[in-house]
Each structure stands twice: as C-alpha cells, then as structure tokens.
Amino acid sequence: MARDGQVSALALFSGELRQARSRAGLTQDQLAEKLSYSISLVAHVETGSRAPSLDFAARADEALSTGGLLSRLQPFVRAEAYPAWFRDWVEIEREATSLRWFEPLLIPGLLQTEDYARAVLAAAHPAAPDGEVDRLVSARMDRQAILAREAPPLLWVIVDEGVLTRPVGGAGVMREQIGRLIAAARQPKIVLQVLPASAGAHPGLAGQFVIAGFDGAADVAYLDNALAGQVVERADDVARVTLLYDILKAEALPRQASIDLARKAIERWT
Numbered sequence: 001m002a003r004d005g006q007v008s009a010l011a012l013f014s015g016e017l018r019q020a021r022s023r024a025g026l027t028q029d030q031l032a033e034k035l036s037y038s039i040s041l042v043a044h045v046e047t048g049s050r051a052p053s054l055d056f057a058a059r060a061d062e063a064l065s066t067g068g069l070l071s072r073l074q075p076f077v078r079a080e081a082y083p084a085w086f087r088d089w090v091e092i093e094r095e096a097t098s099l100r101w102f103e104p105l106l107i108p109g110l111l112q113t114e115d116y117a118r119a120v121l122a123a124a125h126p127a128a129p130d131g132e133v134d135r136l137v138s139a140r141m142d143r144q145a146i147l148a149r150e151a152p153p154l155l156w157v158i159v160d161e162g163v164l165t166r167p168v169g170g171a172g173v174m175r176e177q178i179g180r181l182i183a184a185a186r187q188p189k190i191v192l193q194v195l196p197a198s199a200g201a202h203p204g205l206a207g208q209f210v211i212a213g214f215d216g217a218a219d220v221a222y223l224d225n226a227l228a229g230q231v232v233e234r235a236d237d238v239a240r241v242t243l244l245y246d247i248l249k250a251e252a253l254p255r256q257a258s259i260d261l262a263r264k265a266i267e268r269w270t
Helices: 009-023 028-035 039-047 054-064 069-080 084-095 114-124 132-147 171-185 235-251 255-268
Strands: 098-103 154-160 190-195 209-214 217-223 230-232
Touching: 009 039, 009 054, 009 069, 028 039, 028 054, 054 069, 084 132, 084 209, 084 217, 084 230, 098 235, 114 132, 114 171, 154 235, 171 190, 171 255, 190 235, 190 255, 209 235, 217 235, 230 235
Parallel strands: 098 154, 154 190
Antiparallel strands: 098 209, 209 217, 217 230
16 A cells, blocks of 8 residues: 555555565465464455554564564554554553543443454444455554553543443344453453443533543543544643543442443343
8 A cells, every 4th residue: 555655564564474475485374374363364464454463463573584574564554554643642542551431332442342343443434445444443453452461551441331232233242242341340450330321411421531641640631523533631621531530430330330230231132
C-alpha cells in the first residue's frame, strides 16, 4: 500500500516477510506450521491485508533468522493501523499505570473478543475497503497486549447494564464475550463494575471516556465520538471527567454483584 509515493510500513513488512521466507526455501504452508499460525493469516500478512501482531513478528524472526528485523518493523505497522487522531492515545494507553474506563454502549476495546470487535468495527465502518476491518481488528487485539505484560496497568471498568444485553454479533459472540469479561474481572488488576438500569439518568449518558493515570505525572483523559476521539490534558477538564467517573463508580454495583449480573446475562444468550 502506498500513499503519496511513500511505501507504507505494512507494505515494507510484507515485502521483507516474503523475501525472508523465499530465502529460507519455505512455502506459506510450511511457514505457517513453524509459526503455529494459520496459513490464511500468513497469506494475508504477505499480501498486506492483515497487520501482524508483535507475537507473529517475533516468531517469524526466529523461524526465518532475520535478526529481529520484523519485530523492529512491527511497531511502525501497528501505529499505521490506527487513525492519526487515535495514535497519541494508543501511546498514552501503553505508558499508563492505571486506566479508569466508562462505557455506556459496548464492551471496552481492551476486553473485547476478536469476533465481538469484528462485529463492532464492521458496523462502524460500513464503507470500509476490503481488508480494512481485518486490519482494524488486528490493531485492536494488539492493544490488549498491555494487559498480559509483566506489570500491566490497573484497569477499572464501569459498563452500563445495557452493554450486557445489546446483541452484537449474535448469541454465540455475546456468550463468548461476556465470558471473557467475567474471566478478566477475576484478575487481580482488573476491576469490573456494572451500572444497573435502575440508576436511571446518570453522568455517563454523554458518552464513553477513559482516564489514564501515571506514576509521577498528571492524569490524561480520552473522550470518544462518532468522528474522532479527543485527548484531554488540561487539568480542569481532566478533573471534571474524574468527577463524573467517581459519581458513576458510586452508583455502580459492587465488584462481586457486577460479576453476578454478568453471569445472569450469559443465560440470556444461551
């Protein structure tokens, strides 16, 4: 893929992968077997229709003896997969020691399953060209790596109860997604609270937001809308968003009651 005469990071990665595989005398099938990834994924990455994860790049480097080249290229591919207005927040998210997240409509992106994310992104981009939704899904899954690292951020999530009952992707997708949410909520550095429908009108009705906290640095907030997100750094504005979050936290169900409600929601999708 080229823009304004420049080769994209994804096109560069794809070309290097093809050349390295050819030098190693491997077919796509053989490389897929070595990487423990599907043949389809290897083919998509080589044609530039799927962005590789860091794990994919690291395994390919080892299998093809590329000296870490693909792992060095992957962060540039990853950054390119996000809209320009979202890239700053992705970096903030990676550096944060805590993330306080409110979602009135959807499961938070960091906790979405691949099938749920695909349904959400396909609906949000009805005119996307071939392969674009796949790239967006891959990028979203890649962001979740921050929760699996040695020192993950504290993730405190509040979701509206309607998130558990809104059909996204069908019953099977919802069962898997809510199961993933419950499993995440049992982890020591992830807190889930559900804001019950009985709360009525509340401060979160205006939309989704996230507050990123840091050790020794000021908090930063992120607000989302239908066109683009907004990173908020002015102290007074972040304080206003934090107040909204504190009110929502007080009105939401306690941790165990929230997990219990999520369990009941799975029954709806059985």
